Structures are given as C-alpha cells and as structure tokens.
Amino acid sequence: MAASAPSSSGGEPDPNSTNLRPPGSSYDAWCGVAHGCTRKLGMKICGFLQKNNSLEERSRIVSSFKERAAKNLLSCDNSGGEARFSRTETDFSNLFARDLLPAKNGEEQTMQFLLEVVEILTNYVRKTFDRSTKVLDFHHPHQLLEGMEGFNLELSDQPESLELCCFLSTGLDIVGLAGEWLTSTANTNMFTYEIAPVFVLMEQLTLKKMREIVGWPVGEGDGIFSPGGAISNMYSVMIARYKFFPEVKTKGMAAAPRLILFTSEHSHYSIKKASAALGFGTENLILLRTDERGRVIPADLEAKVIEAKQKGYVPMFVNATAGTTVYGAFDPINEIADICEKYNMWLHVDGAWGGGLLMSRKHRHKLNGVERANSVTWNPHKMMGVPLQCSAILVRERGLLQGCNSMSAGYLFQPDKQYDVTYDTGDKAIQCGRHVDIFKFWLMWKAKGTVGFEQHIDKCLDLSAYLYNKIKNREGYQMVFDGEPQHTNVCFWYFPPSLRGLPDGEERRERLHKVAPKIKALMMESGTTMVGYQPQGDKVNFFRMVISNHAATRSDIDFLIEEIERLGNDL
C-alpha cells in the first residue's frame, strides 16, 4: 500500500556539493558549519533551487518525504507500480514574487518555496553530521568579491532574475524568513572573515549600498550591523566622542570638558539611555523643543548651544530624528546641519524608523540633508519588512569605528593570518561575536531589488494617507496634529458619542484619556485587532496607528475604524 523508499538513482557526483567533515571539536564544528553553510548560502545560493542540485541528495530528501508520508500521513495507494524517481527538477521559472503570500491564492506557492528551503536545510543538517567529507573549501575575499561560478554578491536596483538568484521576491517577508532559517542553520558569528566569509562580504557590500543611498560619495565611510536601533544610536555617541576627544578612550570622561548632547523632546529614549550609559549623564542631554508636528525647532537648538557654551560647556553631538516614534516626524536636517557646522558638532540622524524612506524617490525628500550627517542609524527591520534583528549604524568618516572600539586583542586578530585581515570586523564592534543579521536583508534586497523596497514603502505611506483622509473630517475623530502625516504614523483621538457634547475642559480631557486604553482592552479581549495608544506631553491618550506591512489593505483600515466605533460607541 505505502510506497517504498526508492533507492538512490546513483547520479554522478555533484560538483557543487558542500563538503563537510564532521565536527572534530567545537572549533571544528562551528567553523565547519560556518564555512559550509556560508559557502553554500553564498556562492551556491543559485544552485539551491536550481538544476544543479545533486540528484542523489535530492533523492535522499525525497525518500525521507516519501517514507514519512507512507508511514504517517498519506495512504498513497501505489500498488500499480514501484515508486521511482523522475528526473524532473523543481522549476521556479514560472514563479514570481507576486505569486507568493500575501498574494491572493499564494499559499500553495509559498509553501512550495518554503519546503524547498527546508529541503536545503535538512540536507545541510544531515551533511553536518556526515563524517566522510571535508570541512571547508576556503576562498579569499577577493575571490568571493570577484564572483564565483557566475554568482556575485552585488545588490542591484532591480529584482534579479532566476538566472542570478533563485530566491523569489515576496510581498512580505517570506524571503526574509527563509534567510533567517538559513542563518540559524549556519549558526555562525559575524566576527572574522575566516569564520563567516560570505556573510562578512555581504555586510560590507550592503553597508556600502546603504551609504550610497544616504548620499555619501561612492558610498564612502564605514558601518556595522548592531543588535538594534538603541545600540546603533549608542555607537553614534561613542564615535562622536572619539572623534572630538579620542583620549577619553584611554583616560575616561575626566579627560574631556563637560560635553553636551542635544536631541528632540520627541526623540527615541535610546539617546537618553546612551547618555547615561556612556558617562555623559542624562542632565547633559538637552531636549529640544518641537513644533506642533513634532519637528525640532532649529532656533531652539542654536539658542541652547549658545547657552551651553556660555556656561563653559562643550556642545558636541546633535541627534536629528528621521521619523519620530510617536508622530513619525522628520526633523529639518539641513537647518540642523547648518548649526552643527557652525558650532563644530557631530550630526547624527536617527533614521531607525524613517530611514527606509530613503528607498523611495517619492518620499526621500523628507530626509533632505541626511548626506550632511556624520552618522546615520537605519533599521531595515522596522520599515522594510526585514525580520528582526536588523539595524545598521553608518559612519561617514572611515576609521573612526575601528579607532573607537579596537582593543587589538592579539588572540583574535592575528596579523599572521593567511588572508587579508582588514575584512575582520570583530574589532570595530562593542560586541565580540555578532549574530548574523545581514543575510536575510541581503537576500531580500537581492530578490526584491531596491525598487521592491520602494514599492513597499510607497504602499505603506499610501495606506496611512488613506487612513488620514478617512478620519480627518469624520464625526467623532480629531487628529493629534494637523496635516498629512510625514510617515505612516496616524495619531488621533476618538470621541465616543457621550463625550461629543461636553465642553472642552478638564472633565472631557480626563474621560478622553481613558477612551483609547479602554477600546484597546476591549479589542484585546475580543481578539479582533490591535492598535497602539499613548499620551505625549500634555496630550491625553490618543491612538497611534503605524503601518509598515504592505500586506495591509484599505479594508483592514476600514475594519479598524469600524472596530473602534463598535467598541467605543457606548463608552
């Protein structure tokens, strides 16, 4: 009744197969996995889903599938003939990005895609334990950079064709998810080129591309992926201090005058955390006033810089936020840059949330002046659909990152290594080993192209404009600030009918303050949808709707509004 597992077809050896010797030690194990997998993930990424897959290997997986199906899942009446292998290869040449989820009826193709990834992964896992093959096939950076076997790491504006990359683009993050699965299977560190050659190169190329998009000539500068926007922002403060007062590295803050940092009262609290952690003290972080829409008032910055100087302090660092957490506001970078230049201060742009808009020709003007920044935080995991964690700190001046963080640990970065050690990144980081955050992002970029991210961004901003236009004049709603939002943050109050007749005053404010938490609690209980809320300054609790998933639709927006009104009607 059940199909028996067919014997291997005994095809010719696969010239692309990964050869892994068994882990003979922890070092062996990790390095072997790193090499084997990054090599596999890197140079042979094309081969993954393409014709070159070894028939023999495929047959093993297939037989596993079949046996399993036979035993557990399927009752495949197969009495009519012996199961055998077809030489038909999986062919995704008819499968395009638009066919995968969240595409309508995209489920089947998405599952097929993910199952292909799983075949590779399980195959890899099996090979890791196979004791008959060699650990690695080492390649020097220049070899990988020059491209091997027709494959190269470079990112392009357009999605790449199947000839170049077989991971198909997806609306949301199926590709990113596959990348993350592959990364976790590799289980390697970003640390030295030797440990993770392909990942290290991917990181370099991707950071350079991001710097080009920021607008630094030929992508000059430096950067690193960090565990999140807060750490990236912390890097910016550290690097600024190193630039102006390098002796702090050895002598501590006692070697510097009283240093002052500036950021908007609407900025992310990570700047404050950095001021505490790095020894500046939160009192030396001066909060800047904002306009009604949450954007820094440049005149306030200049006034406070002058005030600090008059006290004998040294203004050193200004953070301009590109996309604030609550309002989605973009500080006027050019005006701030003028002041930074005038007073010789470091300009950091925290684009953790808004940096993604640089990918959009329509919206990138909101970051005009970003090319004048000394450093930029940009989190692809926020606005661009990349799975967590993925945050970059970009630095315009080369050498600072290394100078700031290098401790020259001889046992880690031996100068007598057999390859170009300038590719080793460990000494640039405040971390030792780093999780590989680059691969999923690189893979998505490769699959979607820059234009794919642009479409993602534009769609999300279109949707938030739809929400804004729907409620701005709707009965019972009031916007927290006037005008179309700059980012996808739409902030609004909902007034239940019982509040609409009340005069503006303390009672109304107090009751309004309780509306958003109450509606949210009801949503959580009924399990239908969720929306954030918070107060800001003297403004009572309001809803904050943020859209970064381009799978969202107008009907989702409509549903949200219906829910708010259904649940809030009787409050």
Add this chain to the structure above:
Amino acid sequence: MAASAPSSSGGEPDPNSTNLRPPGSSYDAWCGVAHGCTRKLGMKICGFLQKNNSLEERSRIVSSFKERAAKNLLSCDNSGGEARFSRTETDFSNLFARDLLPAKNGEEQTMQFLLEVVEILTNYVRKTFDRSTKVLDFHHPHQLLEGMEGFNLELSDQPESLELCCFLSTGLDIVGLAGEWLTSTANTNMFTYEIAPVFVLMEQLTLKKMREIVGWPVGEGDGIFSPGGAISNMYSVMIARYKFFPEVKTKGMAAAPRLILFTSEHSHYSIKKASAALGFGTENLILLRTDERGRVIPADLEAKVIEAKQKGYVPMFVNATAGTTVYGAFDPINEIADICEKYNMWLHVDGAWGGGLLMSRKHRHKLNGVERANSVTWNPHKMMGVPLQCSAILVRERGLLQGCNSMSAGYLFQPDKQYDVTYDTGDKAIQCGRHVDIFKFWLMWKAKGTVGFEQHIDKCLDLSAYLYNKIKNREGYQMVFDGEPQHTNVCFWYFPPSLRGLPDGEERRERLHKVAPKIKALMMESGTTMVGYQPQGDKVNFFRMVISNHAATRSDIDFLIEEIERLGNDL
C-alpha cells in the same frame, strides 16, 4: 501518473487552532504574529506534534507535499487508486533523544522531526495571511504562569516526557535549531509582556533557574538576555557603577571620583571595551597578573587595590573570569570575593565560556564562590550547544538593572495598561526591542533537562582530557601549561622534526612561531579540519583546541593529531 491532490477531509474544527486576523497595520501585524505564535509556541507547544493537530490543517500541508512531490520530485505511479488521507497521526512516542543526530543512523528520525517542525511553521505562515480569524487570544501573566491546558513553562532537571513536551531532546542542537526557526517565524520582540507574553515568561523562569544554579537563595535577583557576552559584561560594569554612584546616571562620570576596575591579563577584551565605552578609560582598568596556568593571583589584586587607594582612586569593580578564552582558566573566586568584601568592590564573574560547568556536578567546583558574586555573565550559546545568540547577565540584587537603565519612556510603558506591567522588560535593557534569544534555550532545557546539559558538559571535558593525555608525552608536542586543563581548552605546540634538534633559543622560537599558522593554512587549503592558534604574552603561536560539541568523538581527536603531523612533518 502523478497523484492528484486530495481534497480536504473536512474534519471538525480544531479547538486548538490559532486564530489570527490579518495584519491590518504594522502594529496589528507584528502583534498578531507575536501573540499568535508565542501562544502557539507556548501553551500549545505540546499540541504541535501530538494528536490534537487538526486533521484539516494537516491535510492541507500533506496535499502541498503531495502536489509538490507529484509535480516536481516523485513519479509516484498511483494509477491503482485515488490518493486519500489516512487518519493515522504522526506518533513520536517511540522516538527518543538518543535517536536523533548525532546518533548513529539518526538521520531519518532527525529529518522527520525537522519536517514536523516545518509543517507547523508553514502552517503558521499560512495562517498569518489568513484573513478570517482573530488576531489574538490574550492571557494574563498569572494565567500563563499557572499553566494552561496541562502545560507549564517550568524547567526541570529531568528531560520531560512526551506527555508534557513533544519536542524531543537531541544530542546536539536539533531542538535548538527548531526553536530558532520557530522564533524567527514569530518575528517578535522581547519588549513588553503584551507583545511577547510567553517569551517574556520563559525568560523570567529561565533566568531564575540560572540564578538558583549560581547559588543565590531561591533564585533571587534579576537578569536579562543580551546580544552576547561582551554586552553582558558591559552591563555588569554599568550596574556596579549605578550601585555605588547612582548620580552618574544623571550627572555623568564627573560626579564620581576616579574609579578603578580590575581584571586579569588573560580576561576577555570585552571588559576593556566596556571601560572605554562607559567613560572609565582603559587606563583605569588594571590588569592583574596570573599564575602559570592563567589564573589571577589574588595577592596581586590586593596589592593593586591598595596602590590605587593610596593614589586616591576608588577601586570599584573586579572581574573574575570563569573560563578564560585562551587557557580556559578559572580564577579563584572565593579568594577574590574575600578581597572584594574587604574593600567594598563589586564582584563580577565572567562565565561566558565557563558558566556552563555550573550544570555539571563533577565540574562546578571550579566556580566555587560564584554565589558570592554580585553579577554573573553566562553564555548558553558557548558551552551548552544553544544556537547563537544566547547570553545572560545575572544580577544578585533586584532593582539595580531597572534603576540603572530605566528612562521611563511614557509612550512605551503606559501605567494604564490592562495587565501587570512589571512583566515588561524593555526598561531594564540598554536596548529597546530585543531579539528573542530565550525560546531555543528554554526549549532545549525543557527537552534535555538539566541532566542533559550536564552530560553534554561532562562529555566535552572528557574529550579534552583525552586529547591532553594523548599528547602530553607524545614526541614533538609540548603543552603550553602543565597539568590537566580546567576547561576544554587544550593549548600546545607542535614541533616539526626539523625543529626538534634545535637548542632552545631565538631561532627555534621564531621558527616555532610560524608552525601553527602554516599548519592551519595547509588545513584550510586541504579543507580537512581546523584548529585555532594564537600567541599569548611572550609565548609564540600555539595551537588551542576547544571542544564544546559533544558530537565530537575520540576518533575526531585522533584525526586532528594525524593531520597536524601529516601537514607539519616537513615544515
């Protein structure tokens, strides 16, 4: 020829199915995924591979498998009958930890296990895009902690039976890998209880368990998972400073006297990085002398403390390393603790590498005194086979972590939330969102039990003793330090025959210095195996073999030695 996809059997609705409404916004999307998946991963983890899986859902996956097989991979001659579903359920009751890789012939079962995980993941991915179900089913912390549906989060010493947890233990990290795949599919943040309820609780329970193992009464204290050992060590310095000079948080380092930190000259360079980053300055980090085996000499600490005090400085922090990077040495914690108590200094134990030995009744004596530490770094991703990244900082005194890092960001931690906000962890971290590092570790612990980790540790240490005993008197070898290594680090020189006759002197040293890099380069070229090397102090390059993979065997060790001799014979 090909089996056609069977129609769904239309089974009754699954009472355990995850109900997810479509993402209506980024907030919806992420929260929905977080809730849906953490709920699924948490409370229904048992249901994953057990009988309760919906037949209907299973049939969808199976049909995907079958269609795919039919189209692409298999030519299943099925003319004899229509494919139909068997109601047979996958049953792992005969599958035990010992059956999975690296077990002999464990490949088939491992693949089956991973394919089961994949079914759940693909099922989950599909549901995420399904627009007909609700976003979440909220539960309060106390509900989750009390256990639901017969499932609880608690960790136990013994591996749990299939009745409680269906993820089977594995020799290496198959379970951890599955956990990481699941985590990346959830794609949620460790941030607030609301966003990641099950993960937040798992983190709390696991940290408490680790503190109990450290030896703090009833697991009292606090802790957090950080992106790696370097960040964990940085936390320890920050927290110590906050304990003694809390005003530094607001006023900066200018508010404190000149503070002195102490660590061994063999310690990890992350302590030095922390001293630079946090504003102490590397000159205020005093390196302590070690004995021949790389352990701190307590008398040197006391002498240097006294010297610093005589200069008017304030000795504040001592790092004791449990498992140094190169020698694997354990500093004598009790003697160091005596000095810390005498001079009122913070004692941190950097057990990033050696902390795992706390799991072993045979080896934990090497950390005697660790219970007297104020904080401990312990990286399960290093010695315990947990996939990257997984590092914990444990703090004995409750409240310091929060006090040190809290910035009370109102928009993030609203006091009017509808649940117990003390479970929100975001304000304890220097990060904002954190990657979920806990799940894979929790899952492994659940599946292996504490005894499983103990076996892992003991096996690795046995193997390194095997290596040590094999080479200590072997011709051409010399140990870098005498006596059996404390950890799995085995450090040795190999003298090619051409060097053996040379008198001890500069020429011999210079030639020996080149041997390890050369052999390693030859290994990389021939792709057979890898081993690390480095110099240390005035010692020329030596091999450092480190074992943390219990899949390694004595024959792997034998092979390494054979390779060294094969490749080094003619140097």
